[in-house]
Amino acid sequence: MTDATASPNTRSLLRLPAEQQFVEEFAELDAIDDRQRPPNWRLSPWAVSVYLLGGTLDNGFEIAPKYFGNRRLIEIAIATLATDRALLLFGIPGTAKSWVSEHLAAAISGDSTLLVQGTAGTSEESIRYGWNYARLLAEGPSRAALVPSPLGIAMEAGKIARVEELTRIPSDVQDTLITILSEKALPVPELGQEIRATRGFNVIATANNRDRGVNDLSSALKRRFNTVVLPVPADIEEEVEIVQQRVASLGLALELPAETPALEEIRRVVTIFRELRGGATLDGRTKLKAPSATLSPAEAISVVNSGLSLAAHFGDGTLNAAELAAGIVGAIVKDPVQDSVVWREYLETVVKERNGWQDLYRACREIL
Template structure:
């Protein structure tokens, strides 16, 4: 059995690169950080000739430099960092890269859901050990957040607004007081309180489309610095993100493939047109359920490449790409299928006409077949 994980965390994937950056980093570092703020930024955004390094550091997150810099400055203070934005804007990936660069551990994560409980951000008990020996620190099971506090590293909280108000309230004490009380233990033993060590902070993410699910209280908002991660609108930047992330995902299958620029343009243009259709829709019934995010484009492209590799002619074609797009976006039946069918007739069909329509014609046929199969 292979020892290689299906998805290695950033600190493992880029371990050699982080080791090298740490070896040449002589700038001041906050707390117990492994890299200085400038090197953290360089690790995430990539190096430039002006940095004067002996090797090139590739860019891993594509976005405005100011968002990364403000995130780093926040984590160097005593405030939490909340990355908020639409689905698929790279919030979680940015949080993982920040934690990997700062403390070489991005895996102390709590996933916010309606079922997340307070003990998942504080502590719970080993019931069998408590029955046998009573309550003690040895029988206590620390949460990822408490572990981050004890080690003085970064803890992460994904989808904060999906957690209930009780769970959110438990974070207020952690972020403001920087300790967790354990009332079940004897206060005189010195074990009844866990204090956060220097370097501890929390990176949380929140989906801006989840407003109204579990809104953050004013008290909790004051403990976070907000960094709003916008939707990528620059076509060139979006193409770089899709190409970079798809290539990374395909390496898990030992597949190295160059996506033809024409097909990448078709994918980007189709998503841009679908976003315009959704923006102009009069009601939710006329919008696709999909968020039409960059992350979903990556999923469509990965699916199409794998399909062509396993069942096609090895080389990705417009016909297969169209089938993957329809299959990924048609989540409601018949609503989404009706929207895609109208889009294919009103937008894709005109693009397929004329001398420049070659790949668009294959894309048109592939989409029609997929819609007919799902209808």
């Protein structure tokens, strides 16, 4: 949402839902979208893919890409949601699973806020329904006393519901989804009724491979999902482009009074993270130990934004090695013993010897 269309209240929000932030793009796509739309979809599957992947419309309007990567994976995800099968986005932390989930829900339903955040404490009520106990005690069980979950609201409205970090949810609570996904119904035995799904309803869940073995999905629940694995960016150029775009977007939202970071600074952060993540330098000549941190594009974005904040408030407004070093070390050294050894070794064998990186080497050494 631009300043021209945002209300005073929304302009003060730190982050808008995708359906509000990109309202102009949705209006332009809706105006030219003459393809078939599944029931209760705000856009056709083709237009949803253009919204996610970006492109230039026939009238010259530019749609900004929300996801950089394999086009086919996004097309499979969208096609899945047009069926009665739920979608599971799977991958390592920081591969834009939640980001893609939000934008898919916004483009399909116009509402990305019907969300269940999975944690070890997520209860059945978060997925099924709860009760207004004051009303329940005063009037007894009734639809008026029932408090629907985000999934229940999505079922009745024919919208997309999102379940984040599905494998963080206890297994017995996970299985509450089986009836919803297979029967498209949510029994309410206290009332002798059930909530039945309206056409357009579906579920997008996310899970990351670091949680394998925590609360693995039952085979019955796995069968209800089509799984799409979102990989890390295929090459350094793609990853640099992702970080550059997201840093620019977040910098505008946070109104950081700093200069746009030089592409070369972003490339240095991405290079370090890709090498440590992959266990070897980009040229393949030097094998490296991997730290415990994931070091995904999301962490690279955070490092650059943190550096911009330091430069804006405690520097000269220009991102340099000193500001980058603090964020890089903080992102890599999660275990003060094991990760410190990995980082020192990388610093001495790679950063120190790399042409043009002496400023970064000195800055990192100063904070060790």
